[in-house]
Amino acid sequence: MLPTLSTKVLLGLLEKALAIRRFEEMLVKLAGKIDVGHFHVYVGQEITGVAALDLLETGDLCFTTHRNHGHLLARGADPALMLAEILGKSTGYCGGRGGTLHLASTELGFPTTSSAVGGCTPLATGAAFGMDRLGSDRVSVCLFGDGALEEGSYHESINIAALEKLPVIFLCENNSLEALGQKAGEYPSSTLAAERLTDLVDPFGVPAITIDGCDGKAVRDGMTEAIDRARSGEGPTFIEACTVRWPGNRPLWPALVTGETNLSMAWDETVIPEKFREWHATQDGVLRFVREMIDEGHATPETVIALDELVQDQMRTAENFALESPYPEPETALDLVFAKSGSVP
Amino acid sequence: MREILYAEALVEGLRELLEADERVHLMGQYFLGLTSHRELMADVRDSFPGRVYYPPIAELGYVGAAIGAAIAGLRPIVDIATASFIFQAFPQIVNEAANIHYMTGGQTKVPVIFHFNHGIRGGGAAQHSHSPQAMLWNTPGLEIMAPSSPYDVKGLLKTAAESDNPTAFVDHTRLFDVIGPVPEDDYMIPFGQADIKRGGKDITLLASSFMVQRALSAAETLAEQGIDAEVVDPRTLVPLDEDTILESVAKTHYLVIVDECHRRCGVGAEFAALVVEKAFSDLRAPIVRVSTEDVPVPFSQTLERYIEPTEDKVIQAVLRVLS
Numbered sequence: 068m069l070p071t072l073s074t075k076v077l078l079g080l081l082e083k084a085l086a087i088r089r090f091e092e093m094l095v096k097l098a099g100k101i102d103v104g105h106f107h108v109y110v111g112q113e114i115t116g117v118a119a120l121d122l123l124e125t126g127d128l129c130f131t132t133h134r135n136h137g138h139l140l141a142r143g144a145d146p147a148l149m150l151a152e153i154l155g156k157s158t159g160y161c162g163g164r165g166g167t168l169h170l171a172s173t174e175l176g177f178p179t180t181s182s183a184v185g186g187c188t189p190l191a192t193g194a195a196f197g198m199d200r201l202g203s204d205r206v207s208v209c210l211f212g213d214g215a216l217e218e219g220s221y222h223e224s225i226n227i228a229a230l231e232k233l234p235v236i237f238l239c240e241n242n243s244l245e246a247l248g249q250k251a252g253e254y255p256s257s258t259l260a261a262e263r264l265t266d267l268v269d270p271f272g273v274p275a276i277t278i279d280g281c282d283g284k285a286v287r288d289g290m291t292e293a294i295d296r297a298r299s300g301e302g303p304t305f306i307e308a309c310t311v312r313w314p315g316n317r318p319l320w321p322a323l324v325t326g327e328t329n330l331s332m333a334w335d336e337t338v339i340p341e342k343f344r345e346w347h348a349t350q351d352g353v354l355r356f357v358r359e360m361i362d363e364g365h366a367t368p369e370t371v372i373a374l375d376e377l378v379q380d381q382m383r384t385a386e387n388f389a390l391e392s393p394y395p396e397p398e399t400a401l402d403l404v405f406a407k408s409g410s411v412p
Numbered sequence: 413m414r415e416i417l418y419a420e421a422l423v424e425g426l427r428e429l430l431e432a433d434e435r436v437h438l439m440g441q442y443f444l445g446l447t448s449h450r451e452l453m454a455d456v457r458d459s460f461p462g463r464v465y466y467p468p469i470a471e472l473g474y475v476g477a478a479i480g481a482a483i484a485g486l487r488p489i490v491d492i493a494t495a496s497f498i499f500q501a502f503p504q505i506v507n508e509a510a511n512i513h514y515m516t517g518g519q520t521k522v523p524v525i526f527h528f529n530h531g532i533r534g535g536g537a538a539q540h541s542h543s544p545q546a547m548l549w550n551t552p553g554l555e556i557m558a559p560s561s562p563y564d565v566k567g568l569l570k571t572a573a574e575s576d577n578p579t580a581f582v583d584h585t586r587l588f589d590v591i592g593p594v595p596e597d598d599y600m601i602p603f604g605q606a607d608i609k610r611g612g613k614d615i616t617l618l619a620s621s622f623m624v625q626r627a628l629s630a631a632e633t634l635a636e637q638g639i640d641a642e643v644v645d646p647r648t649l650v651p652l653d654e655d656t657i658l659e660s661v662a663k664t665h666y667l668v669i670v671d672e673c674h675r676r677c678g679v680g681a682e683f684a685a686l687v688v689e690k691a692f693s694d695l696r697a698p699i700v701r702v703s704t705e706d707v708p709v710p711f712s713q714t715l716e717r718y719i720e721p722t723e724d725k726v727i728q729a730v731l732r733v734l735s
Contacts, residue, residue: 128483159517160517161516161517161519162517162518163517164514164515164516164517165517171515171516171519172519173516173519173520178483178512178519178520179483179512179515179520181507181508183507183508185503186504186507188476189472189473189474189475189476189477189479189480189504189508190476190477190479190480190483190504191480192473192477193476193477193479193480193481193482193483194480194484195484196465196486197480197481197484197485198484198485200437200462200481200486201435201484201485201486205484207480207484219472220472220473220476220503220504222473223470223472223473223474223476224473224477226468226473227468227470227473227474227477230468402518403513403514403518404514404552405513405553405577406518406521406575406576406577
């Protein structure tokens with residue numbers, strides 16, 4: 068379902084969801100032409116990121132993972148600066164030092180991005196510890212996949228968060244549902260003895276909910292409650308947002324196996340290709356959001372296509388900017404190991 | 413000037429930092445280990461309610477939390493207790509804290525101090541006797557302080573607390589009973605300034621942390637035999653005051669390094685490489701390292717004594733180098 072919001076706000080969310088989808092498609096296509104290296108895309112999870120992170124305010128902090136592109140775009144990142152960073156250009160968000168694995172922007176509330184699975188959980192918990200001790204009403208959001216629950220850092224962190232009632236939201240994006248990859252002998256997905264991910268939350272006494280990550284209303288409602296709880300000093304919340312893995316994520320290297328998204332699939336089932344029919348028809352959150360927007364009278368196919376064209380224009384501009392941007396001067400590799408202020412001369 | 417114990421100077425420094433800045437929080441509480449001085453920390457806890465956090469036995473979780481808290485605006489001083497436990501927290505210290513400023517292109521600062529008591533403490537056996545400072549030195553992005561006296565521990569701690577970088581505070585329980593002059597007034601010791609702990613002309617003894625005390629004892633014994641040893645203490649490994657080390661070697665022409673790390677790739681190995689690369693022609697004999705033998709630290713006293721860098725080994729090394 069759609070969140071209960073005005074048409075204008077819903078269109079804003081849709082624009083961000085489309086930006087994520089088109090950004091990732093642009094990146095996958097670009098990787099077919101030039102060497103971009105290994106990266107992870109957020110296709111299929113857009114509605115989770117957009118609906119959840121839209122609720123954050125200035126000063127709230129997000130700690131994400133290797134699959135971070137969608138999270139930054141959901142917080143309003145400039146796709147040009149993102150792609151520049153991913154291509155290692157000096158104009159990127161981190162001046163080319165972080166790349167796809169460490170996209171970060173303090174301005175957007177992403178102080179550091181850990182690509183070590185389970186790396187972000189202690190950091191997000193600690194940021195909440197800091198907020199709590201400083202007496203602020205900011206919240207910390209820990210974004211991670213189901214795989215991070217296999218790491219000890221998660222268990223140590225949620226224990227601390229629960230004991231101290233810290234303002235942290237553990238937003239676990241379980242994108243392994245029906246993960247065919249492992250069955251096919253490819254990259255293994257979630258490997259946990261627990262039957263349900265929330266079984267790993269219950270012993271800590273932290274409220275946990277499992278929601279459909281493609282259901283904008285469910286994500287927004289769950290996140291609203293979690294943020295309220297955090298801001299009012301009631302402690303952490305665990306949200307498991309389930310999505311079905313995009314077939315293009317099945318191989319170790321992302322591929323546009325479903326082709327570029329044709330938005331008319333949202334309102335015309337006959338154009339959905341037979342291959343991966345189920346994913347497009349029922350599991351693609353962006354198409355579902357579009358369908359619901361049209362069904363409930365917030366948009367027409369024409370307005371959606373116009374919005375999508377606007378987004379695709381932005382992506383072309385971003386691509387040109389990133390490709391034309393210079394690489395950093397080699398000798399600057401020695402800079403910024405330490406912050407200048409403080410004791411290091 | 414008044415003289416106080418190292419343990420007292422350390423706690424006084426912590427107290428003054430807590431008093432001066434509300435953002436300073438202690439996370440972990442075993443700064444003084446299980447020594448008889450630990451009651452001093454109980455007083456700190458009572459004096460600053462809500463500012464001393466008792467974490468679960470979860471080094472990865474709470475050390476990582478200290479890093480996250482630093483990102484959010486706190487200035488945590490986190491205690492890892494016995495240095496061997498730092499390995500539980502390595503993913504957060506080595507792979508997160510040390511990298512963050514660099515990989516964010518300078519956007520994010522991590523003002524956190526990691527305190528731990530390293531080295532052979534007597535019966536600690538293999539899992540409570542590590543000296544991990546060389547491993548940390550191999551990690552760009554960490555500042556490292558390794559004090560050896562009451563004056564240094566307080567002055568360096570004050571500087572570390574002002575730093576916007578993650579700092580490893582290499583401490584040693586065997587230093588806690590050392591007595592020395594400490595001013596009543598506030599002072600700081602800049603990082604990257606070595607200290608000549610004992611002037612001498614015949615040979616340089618280069619040591620850090622508790623090994624400075626051992627080198628000083630050896631130097632006194634050597635003086636009785638007519639050998640005038642200079643003891644150089646870098647005080648911080650990152651940044652390292654190369655000049656003072658090289659100037660001392662240029663003066664004495666002989667170098668013995670005293671280091672509690674295991675020999676291979678220990679702190680002493682880096683000291684030796686520095687001098688060979690930059691002052692080879694000043695040396696009149698090969699450098700000798702006195703360090704911990706490359707075996708896990710054994711429990712039994714006789715075995716432990718055999719593998720550690722003792723005063724006697726330092727003296728024998730000096731006599732060998734000068735012969």
